[in-house]
Amino acid sequence: MKLKSLTFGAVVSVTALLAAGQADARDRIQIVGSSTVFPYTQAVAEEFANNTGQAAPVVESTGTGGGMKIFCSGIGERTADITGASRAMKVSEWQLCNDNGVTDITEVLIGYDGLSIAVSRNGTALDLTKEQIYLALATEVPVNGELAPNPNRTWSDVDPSLPDMAIQVFGPPPTSGTRDAFVELAMREGCKDNAFFEALKVSMEKKEFKAYVKEHCSRMRQDGPFIEAGENDNLIVQRLDADPEAYGIFGYSFLFENSDRLQPVTVAGVAPGMDTIGDGSYTISRPLFFYIKNAHRGVIPGLEEFVEEYISETAMGPEGYLSERGLVVLPDDQREEVQNAAAGSSAMTRYTN
Amino acid sequence: MAAKRHSRRRHARERYLRIVGLSAVAAALGMLGLLVVSLTFLGHSAFVQTMVDVPINLSEELIDRGEPAKGNYRKIVTEGFLNLLPEIQARGERREAGKILSPGARWIIKAAVVANPNLIGTTHTFTLPLADPFDQLHKGVIPRDVPQDQRRVSDNQIAWFDHIAASGRISSPFNWGLFFNADSRFPELAGLAGAIAGSFYALLVCFVISFPVGIAAAVYLEEFAPRSRWTDLIEVNINNLAAVPSVVFGLLGLALLLNFLGMPRSAPLVGGITLALMTLPTIIITTRASLTAVPPSIREAAYGIGASRHQVVLHHVLPLALPGILTGAIIGLARALGETAPLLLIGMNAFITSASGGITDPATALPTQIFIWADSPERGFLARTSAAILVLLGFLVTMNGLAVYLRRRFEWQW
Incomplete structure (x- = not known):
């Protein structure tokens, strides 16, 4: 009977599935976190799996905040072992971790990542100051001594020395870590260089001024010249390629990979590059971290070796494979410190002292 | 004279309707052609x-x-x-x-x-x-x-x-590496083996859950359930469920399967269960339609020779409706194969350099692999993304073709 054999087949396959579902303890390392750290963790995971022959780690790009949530959800083989972050762990996240019993965490600074503004090779290379970036892209800017909706439509409105060309900048959406970093490093800093805010700084208390800057300098304009382009940086690259008047904001590694099609906008005369980001002369750059759950070390097979691979000189050293992917490596002394701390599972002290 | 004019006008209207219909078909085919041509252009290398x-x-x-x-x-x-x-x-x-x-x-x-x-x-x-x-x-x-x-x-x-x-x-x-290698950060080594295995296991779980449950639900609703306000309510709900955006099922999977039941992240098992929830309404609806399509004369003849209700359904109606049911199930599975949003939420978009070995072993799926590659900075992934989309389209065409074949081959003509 056709139907009977069908039912029988279904029963057999359900049983087989359930039997296969009785998985033993996890043998793959689980990593979540920032999409900026993702390519570096990817590289380490591949080297680790191919060199040691152990099970390939599972590396998931969840964004820094999302990664922290998963990482801090508890201890045990169902939770992630490592999370990547394109900024330091926040106090609130540290609290969350502690509340869920994740108290022994090692923080590892991997290196730096530059944020670049770029334009097609056929477009006009600009040299901008952070103040000009702020004036071109913020929702509110000072006009005649008070804050008003941004009236600048062309670059020459921002500064007469710049070309008379409509402002058109593609950038990441608010959910992205790249956006957070850009606002913090370019927009707010640009604000502080503006005469209007400098005058306020004198009259205000330090804390009050900081809050004021945070409130008034963090919003990107919504009236057209700044265009949110989604999380996919490749799409921004394609847009820039097609439109030489458009500028784009993304991580340095995308500029590095597409150097045949794109040229950088220099910031205060400095172009982004390995050297300029590393020595701090290119100032729109941010630190990248990963966090290890020490309670899982020695329990999850391979975790110890994975961390060793990550902090090894072949990975994060000056000639290492992470620098080939666009990571700006740490200076020698700082790197050694980080390597010792990670190897010795030193607990992070950011919020304990 | 008037009758002649009238008939000419009617012919003109018919021609007009034909042209509109034909150009609509041409427009739809043109868009499909544009998609395939642009993907081939980008992905052939x-x-x-x-x-x-x-x-x-x-x-x-x-x-x-x-x-x-x-x-x-x-x-x-x-x-x-x-x-x-x-x-x-x-x-x-x-x-x-x-x-x-x-x-x-x-x-x-x-x-x-x-x-x-x-x-x-x-x-x-x-x-x-x-x-x-x-x-x-x-x-x-x-x-x-x-x-x-x-x-x-x-x-x-x-x-x-x-x-x-x-x-x-x-x-x-x-x-060949495109089909037999697992993922890699080097485009020249990256392949779809992991994603194909992940999609296979997820669809297997999806099929094993949604097919029997869907048929059982449809048979009960169609053959046994009394017509009442309750069954009407259930029917409306099933139809609504079929229209719920897939991301909602993903959130359900995240909250229920991962956080509450503690199932492993990124596992095809979880992906399959989530997809099954999504496919279930489709299967119930198509199964019911196939059951209704079996003519009452078959049922009456069976009753006439003394068959019980259970015998009528299991021995006569269901086997005759099976080709239609299978077609519906395959189309439902094809939809599940192309589904991305729920898989992103339960973590099936991870980077894993070896193919999955079973339903609880972490894996990616074809659409999420496309998602990962589309987001990679290396130039080689641009072509690979399009190539992966072509492979996915290939699987979809095969599944839909199989559905058409089964319908042609086994369908009863009444």
Whole structure:
């Protein structure tokens, strides 16, 4: 009977599935976190799996905040072992971790990542100051001594020395870590260089001024010249390629990979590059971290070796494979410190002292 | 006279309707054609891979016969490759030239030696992939005629590459790796094996859950349930469920399966259950339609010879409705195969360099693999993304074709 054999087949396959579902303890390392750290963790995971022959780690790009949530959800083989972050762990996240019993965490600074503004090779290379970036892209800017909706439509409105060309900048959406970093490093800093805010700084208390800057300098304009382009940086690259008047904001590694099609906008005369980001002369750059759950070390097979691979000189050293992917490596002394701390599972002290 | 005019007008209207219908079909086909042509245009180059033949000396000094996995393969590969360019001596230049070969070449050789330790002590010619920038150079994606600082490959590297190419060692065979390799961060090594396995296991789970449950629910609703306000309510709900956006099922999977039941993240098991929730309404609706399509005369004849209700359904109605049910199930599964949003939420978009070994082993799926590749900065992934979409489309066409075939082959004509 056709139907009977069908039912029988279904029963057999359900049983087989359930039997296969009785998985033993996890043998793959689980990593979540920032999409900026993702390519570096990817590289380490591949080297680790191919060199040691152990099970390939599972590396998931969840964004820094999302990664922290998963990482801090508890201890045990169902939770992630490592999370990547394109900024330091926040106090609130540290609290969350502690509340869920994740108290022994090692923080590892991997290196730096530059944020670049770029334009097609056929477009006009600009040299901008952070103040000009702020004036071109913020929702509110000072006009005649008070804050008003941004009236600048062309670059020459921002500064007469710049070309008379409509402002058109593609950038990441608010959910992205790249956006957070850009606002913090370019927009707010640009604000502080503006005469209007400098005058306020004198009259205000330090804390009050900081809050004021945070409130008034963090919003990107919504009236057209700044265009949110989604999380996919490749799409921004394609847009820039097609439109030489458009500028784009993304991580340095995308500029590095597409150097045949794109040229950088220099910031205060400095172009982004390995050297300029590393020595701090290119100032729109941010630190990248990963966090290890020490309670899982020695329990999850391979975790110890994975961390060793990550902090090894072949990975994060000056000639290492992470620098080939666009990571700006740490200076020698700082790197050694980080390597010792990670190897010795030193607990992070950011919020304990 | 008036009748003639009237008839002419009616003919004109019919022609008009035909033209409108035909142009609608043409527009739909045109869009589909545009999609396929643009994908083929972008993705065709990923179906071949630029390779180079390199004689590699697997000397016993560098590989221990007892432990072939521990050899210094980086050195073995670099030396073998640089032997093709004997004029290069300076250290910096050797490093630069070494970048022409894929960094993953050492793992290919290691795997070959571990599989066949008899190779140790011999010189064997391997066909190895070139690094992505040179693959792109060979395919003409990276232009040669622009200044050196505007491309990823230097003038020196191009000269060396041309030197090797002149000796006839460069070839462009079909890229089997696209189907048989797992994911990699190097485009030249990355393949869909992990994603295909993940999609297979997820669909298996989805089928095993949604097919029996869907049929049982439909049979009960159609054949046994009394018509009442309750069954009407259930029916409305099932129809609504079929229209719920898939991301909602993903959130349900995240909250219920991962957070509450503690199932493993990124596992095809979880993906399959989530997809099953999504496919279930489709299967129930198509099964009910197929059951209704079985003519009442069959039921009446069966009752007439004394069959019980259960015998009527199981022996007569259900077997006759099966082709329709299968068609519906396959179309439902095809939809589940292309579904991305729920899988992203339960973590099936991870980077894993080995294929999944079972339903609880973490994996990606085809659509999420496309998502990951589309987001990668390396140029080679641009073509691979389109190629992966073509592969996914291939699977969809096959499944839908199978559905059409089953309908044609087994359908009863009443």
